[in-house]
Amino acid sequence: MNYAVMNEFVIDKNSGQYKAPFNSINNEARVFTYKDTAVVTPNSDTPYSMLWQDLRAEPMVISVPAVEKERYYSVQLTDGNAYNYGYIGSRATGNEAGDYLVAGPDWRGEKPAGIKKVFHSTTPFAIAIFRTQLFDTDDMPNIVKVQAGYKNQPLSAYLKLPAPPAAPKINFVPATTAGIKKNFYEYLDAALEFVPVTAEDKAIRSKLASIGIGPGKTFDFKDLSLEHKSPVLLAIKEGDNKVKDCLANGSIDINGWKIGTFFGDRAFYNGDWLKRAAGAMGGIYGNDGIEAMYPMTRTDATGEKLDGSKHNYTLTFTAGKLPPVNAFWSVTMYDGKNSAAD
Numbered sequence: 001m002n003y004a005v006m007n008e009f010v011i012d013k014n015s016g017q018y019k020a021p022f023n024s025i026n027n028e029a030r031v032f033t034y035k036d037t038a039v040v041t042p043n044s045d046t047p048y049s050m051l052w053q054d055l056r057a058e059p060m061v062i063s064v065p066a067v068e069k070e071r072y073y074s075v076q077l078t079d080g081n082a083y084n085y086g087y088i089g090s091r092a093t094g095n096e097a098g099d100y101l102v103a104g105p106d107w108r109g110e111k112p113a114g115i116k117k118v119f120h121s122t123t124p125f126a127i128a129i130f131r132t133q134l135f136d137t138d139d140m141p142n143i144v145k146v147q148a149g150y151k152n153q154p155l156s157a158y159l160k161l162p163a164p165p166a167a168p169k170i171n172f173v174p175a176t177t178a179g180i181k182k183n184f185y186e187y188l189d190a191a192l193e194f195v196p197v198t199a200e201d202k203a204i205r206s207k208l209a210s211i212g213i214g215p216g217k218t219f220d221f222k223d224l225s226l227e228h229k230s231p232v233l234l235a236i237k238e239g240d241n242k243v244k245d246c247l248a249n250g251s252i253d254i255n256g257w258k259i260g261t262f263f264g265d266r267a268f269y270n271g272d273w274l275k276r277a278a279g280a281m282g283g284i285y286g287n288d289g290i291e292a293m294y295p296m297t298r299t300d301a302t303g304e305k306l307d308g309s310k311h312n313y314t315l316t317f318t319a320g321k322l323p324p325v326n327a328f329w330s331v332t333m334y335d336g337k338n339s340a341a342d
Contacts, residue, residue: 001082001177001180001280001281001284002080002082002127002191002280002284003080003175003187003190003191003194004175004176004177004179004180004187005127005177005284006052006125006127007172007174007175007176008176008177009050009052009127010022010052011172011174012174012176015176017036017037019050019052020050020051020052022052022053022054022125023051023052023053023054023060023152023154024051024152025049025050025051025130025150025151025152026049026050026051027047027049027130027144027147027148027150028047028048028049028050029047029140029143029144029147030047030140031043031044031045031046031047031134032044032048034335037177041282041283041286041332041334043131043330043332044330044332045133045134045328045330045332046072046073046131046132046133046134047131047132047134047140047143047147048129048130048131049129049130049132049147049150050127050128050129050130051127051128051129051130051150051152052125052126052127052128053102053121053125053126053127053128053152054124054125054167055102055103055104055107055121055124055125055126056104056124056167057154057163057164057165057166057167058107058154058155058156058163058164059101059102059103059104059107059109059154059155060101060102060152060153060154060155061099061100061101061102061115061151061152061153061154061155061157061158062075062088062099062100062102062128062150062151062152063097063098063099063100063149063150063151063152063153064088064089064097064098064100064149064150064151065097065146065148065149065150066095066096066097066149067090067095067132067146068095069095071090071095071132071133071135071142071146072089072090072131072133072326072327072328073089073090073095073130073131073132073133073146074087074088074089074090074091074092074130074131074287074291075087075088075089075128075129075130075131075150076128076129076131076285076287076291077102077119077121077126077127077128078126078127078128078129078285079121079122079123079125079126079127080121080122080123080124080125080126080191080194080195081122081123081195081266081276082276082279082280082284082285083122083264083265083266083268083269084263084264084265084268084287084288085119085120085121085122085126085265085266086102086117086119086265087288087291088100088117089131090327091290091291091326092291093116093117097149098116099114099115099116099158100115100116100117100118100119101115101117101118101119101155102118102119102121102126102128103118103119103120103121104120104121104123104124104126105120105121105122105123105124105196106124107120112155112158112159114158122195122196122198122266123194123195123196124194125194127285128152129285130147130150132146132147133327133328172190173186173187173189173190175187175190181236184236185213185219185220185221188208188213188214189213189214189215189216189217189219192205192208192213192214192215193215193216198266200266200270200271201271201273204273242274243274243277243278243281244278244281246274246275246277246278247262247278247281247282250262250275250278251296254295256297256299256300256301256303257295257296257297258295258296258297259293259294259295261286261288261289261293261294262275262276262278262279262282262286263279263285263286263287263288263289264288264289265288268288282296300313315331
């Protein structure tokens with residue numbers, strides 16, 4: 001999923017979801033709508049700024065401006081493993097201006113002068129998702145001013161030193177989020193090329209390699225005999241059902257709302273690939289539980305599936321019992337495909 005989103009956001013300019021090239025920030029002076037389909041369940045409260053970093057040649061420096069204390073903002077750092085490996089922003093680092101270093105898996109340097117903190121991605125390509133709180137419709141010009149202060153630059157430029165040699169050009173295997181199931185193994189091979197092996201995934205990577213799956217491997221579903229295609233298809237269905245079951249039952253039910261978290265850093269997952277897959281299916285790039293809480297439901301108070309064509313619905317809070325929050329709360333409605341609606 002992450003590999004396909006990367007293709008749609010920064011590689012394929014004709015994807016309909018294209019944002020900007022690698023290492024360039026794309027600021028959106030709007031909230032997301034049902035037309036934004038590359039990522040499932042985006043929010044419609046914090047206009048997004050998207051940055052996909054190529055960390056192969058050298059680290060990058062993300063700079064943020066001073067943001068007024070009342071306005072929540074965050075920069076979520078997520079790598080190719082879908083690990084949320086760090087945060088910049090109101091909760092994590094405060095609303096003061098600052099420069100932060102983002103390094104790839106091979107960088108071993110010391111923290112440069114002027115850098116407040118160093119973050120380490122487990123993969124050479126990583127996404128930074130900026131969220132800036134919008135107070136009301138008249139507030140958008142102020143959002144634009146904050147976004148103008150977001151900056152990304154190579155470490156060499158930050159230090160005013162000569163740039164290292166550029167990383168080689170890559171001919172990425174084309175991918176779309178809509179094509180994941182049909183091209184699962186092709187996308188998996190392509191994605192794993194940019195995900196270094198780690199201690200917790202060494203065993204499963206070796207198992208995959210034994211049947212020809214992984215970087216430069218030879219597995220091709222269409223080349224299998226009918227005898228072998230059948231169990232592969234059954235396994236895909238069984239795996240899909242396991243992920244759906246984990247997503248449905250991996251949260252606590254509180255008054256009809258599913259509450260839980262499927263998102264975190266490397267230590268949070270600790271090799272639990274089922275949980276990571278459930279998070280990607282439910283809403284890839286979701287925040288850590290400490291950053292945001294996502295109560296979700298598909299049913300009403302009687303347990304009947306929500307259906308706007310049959311019913312109107314009322315959400316009621318008793319007096320003085322609105323959700324206690326440090327920044328904001330909202331209710332977002334999504335269509336059956338999990339794209340933002342309203």
